[in-house]
Structure formats: C-alpha cells, structure tokens
Amino acid sequence: MGGSLLRSWIDSLWSRILSIFLFQKELSIAIIGLQNSGKTTLTHMLGGRPFEQDTVPTLGIQVSQFSLENSLIKVYDLGGQTRFQSLWERCFSKVDLIIYMIDLSDTMTLDESFEKLSKVMQMTQEDRIPMLVIGNKIDLIQEPKEKQTIATIPTYNYDSSERLRIDSTNSHLLKNADVLTRQVGVDLKNRQLHIPLRSSESQDIDVLPLNRDIAVFTMSCRNGLCISNVIDWIVQL
Template sequence: MLQKFANWFRELFFGKELEIALVGLQNAGKTTLVNTMATGKFEEDTIPTIGFNFRSVKKGKVQMKMWDVGGQARFREQWEKYCRSADVIIFVVDAQDQGNLDIARQQLNQLISWPSLEGIPLLVLGNKYDLQGCITEQELITQMNLNSIKDRVVACFSISAKKNSNIDEMLKWLSKLQRKNK
C-alpha cells in the first residue's frame, strides 16, 4: 500500500518512469524508433543491433528506460530475459514485409507464452506504414491474431519511425499505463 502511494505521488509531481523492452524481427525498425524518439529525427546510418542497446528517453513527463533487443534468430531466446522486468513489451513489426508476418506472429506467441511475462502489457507497432504495400493496422491486428490475447492489455498502432508519424499516439498510450510494482 505504501509503495502504491509513493508511486502515485512520484508520478503526480515528478512524472512517470517506464521500463520498456523493444523486440521484433530483424530490420523491423526498433533501433530507428528508439533513435527517432530520442532525437526527433531519422538517422540514415542505423546498423543492426547485435545483442541489445539501452537508451533512456524522456518525453514530456514520461521517462522511458528502453531495452532494444536484437531481432536476429540467435538473439530471440534472450527476449524473455529483457522482457520479464519490463512495464511494457513493445513488439515491432515491419508492416511492409508481409513474407515474415507468420514468423513474427510465431515469435510473438512464443514470447507471451512465457509464465514470467504473464500480464505485462503488449504494444504491437506496425512500422513503415508510410511505405507502399504495407498492411493496415486492422490487417496487422488480424495477421498477428491480437484479438485472441486475453491475459494482458494489448494495443496496436501503425507508425513510421523514419517519418516520426503516429509516435505521439503511441506515447499517449504509454503514458496511461500503470507501472507494475517491482
């Protein structure tokens, strides 16, 4: 009870702090998203994440500690380790790469099946929606079978990390999340 009061008091006067795990297949745009959120601009020379990157980003009253975890097959087993202490899991999908949607769905289902991740809110982002041939937000919800997930809060947004589009909607959603007691 005292911890809940302290968290409420801190958020009221000092803002909110969230620990976020960003996961998804390679080339989905996780690092681009983190960099765009941090600097407000797109950097052309983003290299693939090997292992993980950590970045602290403040947007308004929300301080986000972001774990950007590599999406190559060899790093996917580590996703659970980074996600278990997170307040929210952000799963980034390349909305233009329809050939990898089945693999993305399988990896998401495997990830959220871990008992240690039970109840952690999930935000699925369809990145690159500014490009021709990408799927819509509703198609992403259907393709990723998000309506079947019942054990946690789930949201989905189409974004463009490169163009910094719809990031504000994602941030509004994140700012409304309750931090889990640690």
C-alpha cells in the same frame, strides 16, 4: 578513463534526482522484433532524435534512458537476429512494457514475425505484461492498382478471426490497424488472444483470455506517421 567514469556517475546521479523531483513515474520498455523491423529507429524517435536513414543493427542489447513527457523511460533495444532472440525473455522480468515491431513491407518475413509474436504473447501471458504491437514501414507498402484490387483482392471480413494469407497482392490491407489486430490474433471485442497451435496435420487455435493492456498501431518511423498515437499510449500506462 577516470574522468569518463566520473561523468557517467554524475549523469546517473542526475537522472535519479530528476526522476524524484520532476518525473511522475519510471517506465522500463523492451523493444523486440525481427532484424530490420525498426526497433532502434523507434528508440531514437521516442528519445526525440530525428530519423536516420542508416542505422547499425543492434548486437545483443542496447540500453537507452531519456525523458518522455512526465516519465523517465529506460529502453532495452534487443537485437532481432536469431542468435540474439534468446535474450528477449531474459528482459521480460525487468520491464513494464513490451513493444513488438513488425516490418509490414517485407512479406517474406511476415509469417515468421507473427509466429514469434505469438510465442512472446504465450510466454508473457501469466505475468500480464502490457504489450504494444507496431506494424512499421507502412510508407513502403504500395497500394494495388484499381483494376487489380477489384479483380483479385477479396473483401476483408472484419468480424472473422481467420487470418489472411498475406502476399504482395494484399499486404496493403495490413496498413489498417484493425486488420493487423486480427492478423496477430488479438480480439479486442471479446477480450481474447487467438494463438495458432501448429501441427503436421492441422492448425488449431488456442484461445486465451486477454488479461492485460494490448494495443496495435501501424506507423512509419521514416515520416513519423502516427508516432504521437504511440507516445500517448505509452505514457498513459
């Protein structure tokens, strides 16, 4: 026990020494999202670990620390189960960046995921915490057959702020980062956030100013697709 504590203390001291002499900055990140969206896998990838097929669901909070290019990164990997979502807000005051993960392949949970994201955007609006929204698992989304595409899937209007009704026939559209950006309510052109205000009779939109850095990427943690774009965006903060 004593040796383990001493080793932990030495590792912590060494990390601090490295942060002073080798790294330009320290960055604390909260990675949140619904269960099975790829939060732990992304944490591993940012830390240089290979993809693992089976990962244990995070219970509560798991903290990791590693170097990423010239930055010392501290990641709070927060559990996505409903009983742990109350922990998300507690970490917001501790971090420099919030990464919100979405499983784009699971159409059954997309509405809930988008709704939770809107709440997080509202909660962090005043503090202007930078956000990175990642649509994960694009490798698991099947492209529709050509005939089905022509017959049943409408053309997407990139200039409209109206959200799509996503189901198995059109979920492939979310693989496009521009489409996902609109779907989560981020209007980069006009620097606005479109937050749904649900009521029993209507669904109005609250328009907020986009007063912080926000980016939206689509990727696959399984095959590493677009991970370099994610890393480049993180280290430039």
